[in-house]
Amino acid sequence: xRLLLPLIAVLALTLIAYAGVSGAGMNxxxxxxxxxxAFLIFLIGxxxxxxxxxxxxVPFRIPATCxxxxxxxxxxxxxxxxxxxxxxxxxxxxxxxxxxxSLFRNTKVDLREGPILRYGSAKWxxxxxxxxxxxxxxILVRHLRFFTEPIPFFVKxxxxxDGILQVGVPAxxxxxxxILAAVAYLFLRRVFVPQLRxxxxxxxxxxxxxxxxxxxxxxLMRYFFKTNIVGVKELTMGLVTFSPKIPEGIGVIFYIHxxxxxxxxxxxxxxxxxxxxxxxxxxxxxxxxxxRAVRHINPWNYPVKVHTYEEYEDEFREHMKEAGLPVEKx
Amino acid sequence: MAGPAKKFRPDQMGxxxxxxxxxxxxxxxxxxxxxxxxxxxxGNFIYPAKPKNLICVGLPNPxxxxxxxxxxxxxxxWKEILLEGIAERLEKYRSFRLFMDICVRCGACADKCHFxxxxxxxxxxxxxxxxxxxxxxxxxxxxxxxxxxxMAGARDLTYxxxxxxxxxxxxxxxxxxxxxxxxxxxxxxxITIIGRELLNLIGLNVNWVLEPVANCYRTGNHxxxxxxxxxxxxxxxxxxxxxxxxxxxxxxxxxxxxxxxFITPSGDIFGDPGTYTYMGYHYLFHYxxxxxxxxxxxxxxxxxGNFGLFTSHEMxxxxxxxxxxxxxxxxxxxxxxxxxxxxxxxxxxxxGTMNGPADFLxxxxxxxTGTKFENAKSTKMVHICEFTADLIxxxxxxxxxxxNDHITLTFHDSCNPARGMGFFEEPRYVIKNVCNNFYEMPxxxxxxxxxxCAGGAGLGTDEMMEMRLRGGLPxxxxxxxxxxxxxxDHLACVCAIDRATLVTLCNYWAPGVxxxxxxxxxxxxxxxxxxxxxxxxxxxxxxxxxEEEADV
Numbered sequence: 073x074r075l076l077l078p079l080i081a082v083l084a085l086t087l088i089a090y091a092g093v094s095g096a097g098m099n100x101x102x103x104x105x106x107x108x109x110a111f112l113i114f115l116i117g118x119x120x121x122x123x124x125x126x127x128x129x130v131p132f133r134i135p136a137t138c139x140x141x142x143x144x145x146x147x148x149x150x151x152x153x154x155x156x157x158x159x160x161x162x163x164x165x166x167x168x169x170x171x172x173x174s175l176f177r178n179t180k181v182d183l184r185e186g187p188i189l190r191y192g193s194a195k196w197x198x199x200x201x202x203x204x205x206x207x208x209x210x211i212l213v214r215h216l217r218f219f220t221e222p223i224p225f226f227v228k229x230x231x232x233x234d235g236i237l238q239v240g241v242p243a244x245x246x247x248x249x250x251i252l253a254a255v256a257y258l259f260l261r262r263v264f265v266p267q268l269r270x271x272x273x274x275x276x277x278x279x280x281x282x283x284x285x286x287x288x289x290x291x292l293m294r295y296f297f298k299t300n301i302v303g304v305k306e307l308t309m310g311l312v313t314f315s316p317k318i319p320e321g322i323g324v325i326f327y328i329h330x331x332x333x334x335x336x337x338x339x340x341x342x343x344x345x346x347x348x349x350x351x352x353x354x355x356x357x358x359x360x361x362x363x364r365a366v367r368h369i370n371p372w373n374y375p376v377k378v379h380t381y382e383e384y385e386d387e388f389r390e391h392m393k394e395a396g397l398p399v400e401k402x
Numbered sequence: 403m404a405g406p407a408k409k410f411r412p413d414q415m416g417x418x419x420x421x422x423x424x425x426x427x428x429x430x431x432x433x434x435x436x437x438x439x440x441x442x443x444x445g446n447f448i449y450p451a452k453p454k455n456l457i458c459v460g461l462p463n464p465x466x467x468x469x470x471x472x473x474x475x476x477x478x479x480w481k482e483i484l485l486e487g488i489a490e491r492l493e494k495y496r497s498f499r500l501f502m503d504i505c506v507r508c509g510a511c512a513d514k515c516h517f518x519x520x521x522x523x524x525x526x527x528x529x530x531x532x533x534x535x536x537x538x539x540x541x542x543x544x545x546x547x548x549x550x551x552x553m554a555g556a557r558d559l560t561y562x563x564x565x566x567x568x569x570x571x572x573x574x575x576x577x578x579x580x581x582x583x584x585x586x587x588x589x590x591x592x593i594t595i596i597g598r599e600l601l602n603l604i605g606l607n608v609n610w611v612l613e614p615v616a617n618c619y620r621t622g623n624h625x626x627x628x629x630x631x632x633x634x635x636x637x638x639x640x641x642x643x644x645x646x647x648x649x650x651x652x653x654x655x656x657x658x659x660x661x662x663x664f665i666t667p668s669g670d671i672f673g674d675p676g677t678y679t680y681m682g683y684h685y686l687f688h689y690x691x692x693x694x695x696x697x698x699x700x701x702x703x704x705x706x707g708n709f710g711l712f713t714s715h716e717m718x719x720x721x722x723x724x725x726x727x728x729x730x731x732x733x734x735x736x737x738x739x740x741x742x743x744x745x746x747x748x749x750x751x752x753x754g755t756m757n758g759p760a761d762f763l764x765x766x767x768x769x770x771t772g773t774k775f776e777n778a779k780s781t782k783m784v785h786i787c788e789f790t791a792d793l794i795x796x797x798x799x800x801x802x803x804x805x806n807d808h809i810t811l812t813f814h815d816s817c818n819p820a821r822g823m824g825f826f827e828e829p830r831y832v833i834k835n836v837c838n839n840f841y842e843m844p845x846x847x848x849x850x851x852x853x854x855c856a857g858g859a860g861l862g863t864d865e866m867m868e869m870r871l872r873g874g875l876p877x878x879x880x881x882x883x884x885x886x887x888x889x890x891d892h893l894a895c896v897c898a899i900d901r902a903t904l905v906t907l908c909n910y911w912a913p914g915v916x917x918x919x920x921x922x923x924x925x926x927x928x929x930x931x932x933x934x935x936x937x938x939x940x941x942x943x944x945x946x947x948x949e950e951e952a953d954v
Contacts, residue, residue, distance in 0.1 A: 129494070174584060267428070267524060356588075361824060363754055
């Protein structure tokens with residue numbers, strides 16, 4: 073059910089777009105209205121969620137330290153896994169966000185008769201995640217070609233780099249292949265690793281299917297069912313310049329692709345995909361381990377009931393005197 | 403479970419067959435995790451807090467109850483209390499709110515938890531432990547969860563869910579190993595801390611945590627040692643010290659005007675093998691006195707540890723307050739802290755924020771070497787290993803490491819100093835200077851990847867024996883590895899809980915390995931002017947080459 077329902081949902085979304093455009097001719101709805109709405113939901117939802125996180129304070133500085141702290145001056149410290157200054161924190165965060173450093177540490181446990189526990193390196197998840205995110209990013213950048221005129225240099229770079237193999241016409245983009253492989257890997261491990269299957273929710277499968285469908289529809293559009301690319305650009309430029317129009321002759325596959333992308337955008341702020349924003353805010357990663365040198369302030373710190381020394385001495389004074397311990401009151 | 407060996411009870415390690423216990427079944431059940439219930443049996447849960455302890459510190463719903471009973475005697479509006487408690491904490495802790503939202507269930511944390519590795523229960527995978535709470539959060543605090551329910555991984559807060567929380571939040575030692583591997587730094591300790599805080603609101607707590615809390619509140623230490631008894635116990639141990647070394651040590655207690663206040667866990671005065679480390683501190687301080695050390699102990703702040711951390715943030719603050727209060731009353735300049743795990747997490751990550759600023763203290767300076775402890779200039783509390791490492795670096799200690807030649811040592815990084823501080827080189831530097839035979843355990847089991855003793859965060863009680871032995875497998879196995887490979891027979895650590903729990907663990911998984919503290923090793927090696935010819939260590943065992951003389 074956790075697997076099937078998301079699959080059905082994505083198929084249904086595809087069908088809706090197909091029927092809506094090809095059957096009912098609601099090109100305007102699918103080409104203009106829904107993308108606008110989805111983008112708005114994404115924008116507002118994303119900001120709202122981040123603001124909501126931001127409104128909760130960070131009462132304590134609780135970095136998880138993964139290397140030697142700053143200690144005596146002659147002790148060699150690990151600046152990036154145990155940052156002491158803001159600059160070091162920034163580097164730690166960059167390593168985390170761009171290279172998935174924590175995931176890189178991943179190990180695999182193997183328990184054998186004996187018992188003997190062995191720990192092996194397990195970099196596949198790291199590699200798969202990296203492949204997935206970077207191909208996604210590249211594809212996203214490439215798509216900026218549809219929303220800019222003239223097309224900025226970095227978009228062209230991304231295209232050139234992505235098509236560096238120079239195979240076929242139109243040029244084959246490696247990321248198209250990589251993202252399919254990565255999504256397939258991320259999906260298959262959820263299905264075949266028993267523990268992962270056990271913890272996976274419908275909300276884990278749905279984005280995978282959705283992204284897979286988006287990638288597939290994009291690939292189909294580019295390499296197989298040729299689309300009126302000039303018309304597409306006219307439409308997308310119309311969207312960004314707030315003068316939306318629906319050019320003729322754009323295939324239905326484009327509308328399916330666009331609708332699935334819109335769904336992803338609208339779904340984003342309400343889902344685990346928000347880790348995109350959350351990773352920057354994680355208090356175990358984005359704080360310096362310098363509590364003993366720089367006091368951290370808790371905005372809601374409040375006085376608590378304590379057992380004072382006076383109360384303590386009152387209870388034990390006679391015993392203390394007998395034992396020769398100094399007391400405040402004789 | 404292990405076929406009940408006769409003559410043993412489930413709270414004794416002999417009850418558990420090693421071969422059987424180490425055949426772990428990692429296969430998750432067929433049913434959905436939302437449909438399974440925990441099985442409470444002696445050995446896998448901790449007894450509830452006694453009413454008197456709750457009353458002592460003013461916690462709600464004191465009563466007699468038992469986890470194996472159907473009725474847990476919760477207040478009528480328990481659900482309301484819990485939901486309000488969650489709402490309040492979502493507002494107060496960004497960590498909590500964020501960790502409820504951003505987990506992608508990638509599973510990287512799954513096989514990082516010692517309880518999962520040794521037990522195989524899928525709900526001991528950190529991701530699922532957090533989902534126990536997350537599912538309720540989704541149902542009651544997110545739109546998608548409200549509408550889609552189970553499809554969105556949401557479930558209602560029911561009586562059974564509460565029981566599950568109690569079971570699994572007290573099967574987590576808040577060791578943070580999983581958080582090292584999490585791509586978003588989701589910290590299960592944070593989830594467990596808040597989970598326990600919530601449970602405390604309706605009177606679900608365990609005695610192994612609450613009794614130390616109540617004791618500490620009233621008598622100043624977890625063990626409930628009253629001031630006069632603290633002094634007597636110290637004197638008793640110092641008599642042993644005198645027998646071994648020929649030196650009479652006379653420490654001061656509650657002395658106003660001393661330069662430094664020393665605070666260490668009471669566990670080390672209470673039971674072996676912590677006592678030897680405790681004697682070690684005294685021996686070191688005695689040695690340094692002639693060099694200008696002016697230090698005093700306190701009976702009021704006679705606890706370094708803080709079981710409040712295992713109860714709630716508020717309780718942590720209430721107990722921790724004594725350290726600064728006593729330092730202020732005695733008028734000392736700064737505080738020196740003994741070897742303890744979670745104590746140092748509290749000192750490093752909470753104390754200054756909660757009970758600071760310590761502006762009545764001075765920035766710590768070693769009176770012997772003149773070293774300024776710049777890294778502690780705000781909290782004004784220095785770790786004894788930092789202090790000793792600095793002394794050794796400056797050649798201030800006369801050391802004879804061959805006095806530890808009868809020992810082959812390994813070092814266990816305690817979870818909290820490791821992942822809540824990054825305290826790796828300081829103790830190692832000290833050890834390497836006082837001990838000739840030192841070997842590290844495998845790299846996936848030390849430093850930031852260190853494995854818990856499986857008895858931290860208030861779980862180190864015998865009634866929890868099954869889970870402790872299971873959770874202790876990764877650590878125990880690593881100890882056994884160096885025992886076989888290098889002949890390691892002693893395991894040093896900088897944690898009083900470790901010194902209490904690892905003894906059982908080693909006896910079970912690596913019999914023949916003894917547990918010790920870094921400062922027991924230091925004191926063994928310390929050559930003190932005026933001492934008699936040393937033939938024994940603090941445990942009255944002959945030093946190497948002294949077997950015959952020591953027999954006397």
